[in-house]
Amino acid sequence: MTSVIKATVDNSVSGYQTFTVGTFSFNRDEYFAYINCPNGEYVMSIDDFLRALMRDVAWGFFYGTVAFDDVFGTINHYGNVDMYMGAQHQDWIVSERAYTENFKSDVLMGVFKSILSDWVNEGFDPFAAPQETGLAWGRKNGNEDALIDRQREVAKRMVGMPGDAPLRSDENGYSVNRAFADVDQEQPIIEAMPGFEGELSAFNFFGYLSRSDVTWNPSVVSVVRQSLFCPTTEEYILPIDHGNDRCEWFLQMSDEIIWDIKDKESHPIATVTMRAGDVSAMPGDIRHQGQSPKRSMLLVWENGSPEILEMIRNGTVPMVPVEF
Amino acid sequence: MSTEYKTVFASIDDYRKGGVQCLNEDPKRYAFSNLYEVAATNAPYDRIVVAKNLDYTIESVRAEGGSDWYVCAHDEFVVAMDYDVEVHYLKLEDESVIDDDKDGAFKLPTNTSGQEMGRIFLKRGHMALLPEKNAYRFHANRPSTLMIQSILGEESIEKWADICLK
Numbered sequence: 193m194t195s196v197i198k199a200t201v202d203n204s205v206s207g208y209q210t211f212t213v214g215t216f217s218f219n220r221d222e223y224f225a226y227i228n229c230p231n232g233e234y235v236m237s238i239d240d241f242l243r244a245l246m247r248d249v250a251w252g253f254f255y256g257t258v259a260f261d262d263v264f265g266t267i268n269h270y271g272n273v274d275m276y277m278g279a280q281h282q283d284w285i286v287s288e289r290a291y292t293e294n295f296k297s298d299v300l301m302g303v304f305k306s307i308l309s310d311w312v313n314e315g316f317d318p319f320a321a322p323q324e325t326g327l328a329w330g331r332k333n334g335n336e337d338a339l340i341d342r343q344r345e346v347a348k349r350m351v352g353m354p355g356d357a358p359l360r361s362d363e364n365g366y367s368v369n370r371a372f373a374d375v376d377q378e379q380p381i382i383e384a385m386p387g388f389e390g391e392l393s394a395f396n397f398f399g400y401l402s403r404s405d406v407t408w409n410p411s412v413v414s415v416v417r418q419s420l421f422c423p424t425t426e427e428y429i430l431p432i433d434h435g436n437d438r439c440e441w442f443l444q445m446s447d448e449i450i451w452d453i454k455d456k457e458s459h460p461i462a463t464v465t466m467r468a469g470d471v472s473a474m475p476g477d478i479r480h481q482g483q484s485p486k487r488s489m490l491l492v493w494e495n496g497s498p499e500i501l502e503m504i505r506n507g508t509v510p511m512v513p514v515e516f
Numbered sequence: 517m518s519t520e521y522k523t524v525f526a527s528i529d530d531y532r533k534g535g536v537q538c539l540n541e542d543p544k545r546y547a548f549s550n551l552y553e554v555a556a557t558n559a560p561y562d563r564i565v566v567a568k569n570l571d572y573t574i575e576s577v578r579a580e581g582g583s584d585w586y587v588c589a590h591d592e593f594v595v596a597m598d599y600d601v602e603v604h605y606l607k608l609e610d611e612s613v614i615d616d617d618k619d620g621a622f623k624l625p626t627n628t629s630g631q632e633m634g635r636i637f638l639k640r641g642h643m644a645l646l647p648e649k650n651a652y653r654f655h656a657n658r659p660s661t662l663m664i665q666s667i668l669g670e671e672s673i674e675k676w677a678d679i680c681l682k
């Protein structure tokens with residue numbers, strides 16, 4: 193392996209802080225994030241880096257691999273987490289540059305949150321579609337801590353039920369998104385017989401989605417034991433390339449998403465184009481990254497069963513959900 | 517003047533399926549189907565599994581006319597995916613027909629008795645709770661598509677080779 197050459201970054205000019213965790217260090221300047229590990233330096237465009245970091249933080253390292261791109265990312269082991277450079281890229285592996293370091297989840301999470309707090313400038317919302325927010329570039333200028341700390345809605349049974357996650361409305365700050373202005377907002381009519389008023393529940397699911405203020409950030413709307421309906425609205429590019437450690441399912445509710453599929457060494461292997469009503473599994477041994485030309489409604493369906501963790505540990509979790 | 521967008525939904529009689537373009541991959545691994553196509557090409561109220569994760573299911577159902585009564589030991593959820601569908605609810609007189617250890621919905625006899633709980637009128641995109649241990653049935657004036665979140669049971673039909681891209 194040849195030497196590691198570090199770019200010149202001057203915090204006294206940019207106003208940003210340097211962050212270190214284990215043997216990794218992170219710097220930013222006006223346009224780029226610089227990631228250093230003992231085997232090399234890697235540079236990413238700062239907007240891509242911050243959007244990916246935002247998802248990794250919001251999702252608590254998520255299921256399996258959160259690849260910021262083909263080179264850098266994290267792998268969740270639920271309690272501890274790997275951070276890697278090049279470990280999912282064939283050329284980095286072959287040239288023995290690939291590097292992985294394991295962290296306690298709360299330690300790495302603390303550092304990631306501090307990076308977001310220091311590096312996100314006022315006016316840039318890393319959850320928002322690019323047309324709906326300001327720019328990530330430039331020297332240090334304020335923060336957006338209120339935006340980056342927002343919590344996703346998680347229903348215990350179904351949103352809108354008494355005591356459960358509330359419906360979205362103009363009153364609680366969720367106006368209809370510009371791209372869903374044509375989505376009907378009427379609520380279902382419930383005719384309960386006397387004595388059964390509290391027992392019948394329904395809500396306008398598409399209307400709820402049309403009021404999502406974020407992109408590529410699932411929330412939970414309905415729960416059957418560990419079966420979680422996690423719909424989300426999508427626009428532009430999923431800021432991470434997701435390599436799940438189990439199967440997940442997508443059901444396209446509106447419009448169209450084109451999924452780029454790669455293997456776990458970053459070779460492209462397929463393109464999955466999903467239109468309204470399409471249903472597709474994402475195998476557990478690939479990475480997927482979506483592209484949504486217009487804001488669209490996607491139902492992500494996850495199985496949160498604790499027994500899956502055990503199956504992942506002993507290697508028995510199926511990579512495809514059905515064989516036929 | 518702000519940009520105007522048209523949201524594209526589909527229906528049992530108007531859907532445009534996407535697909536899988538492979539380089540070095542088997543399309544069957546993606547179990548790719550379409551909720552509306554499955555409803556359009558199957559018998560009324562057949563519960564066709566379109567997604568399955570261990571025993572959890574998502575089922576596509578063609579609603580047309582009235583259905584039988586169903587009941588289930590656990591909650592289920594239904595979404596009307598295109599046209600208007602009514603859900604009728606019944607508090608069973610005899611809950612002993614429900615086996616708590618049995619997953620998935622099952623049919624009840626036509627003469628099932630109980631107390632009417634009421635109705636919910638669903639339009640496109642509306643989701644209703646099908647609460648555990650209460651019977652429910654559907655009614656649709658025209659062929660319509662339902663999506664049900666449930667668990668594999670005796671009414672669930674798996675026919676992957678018929679519904680998925682190969």
Ligand SMILES: [Fe+2]
Nearest residue numbers: 434436440480
């Ligand atoms: Fe995913």
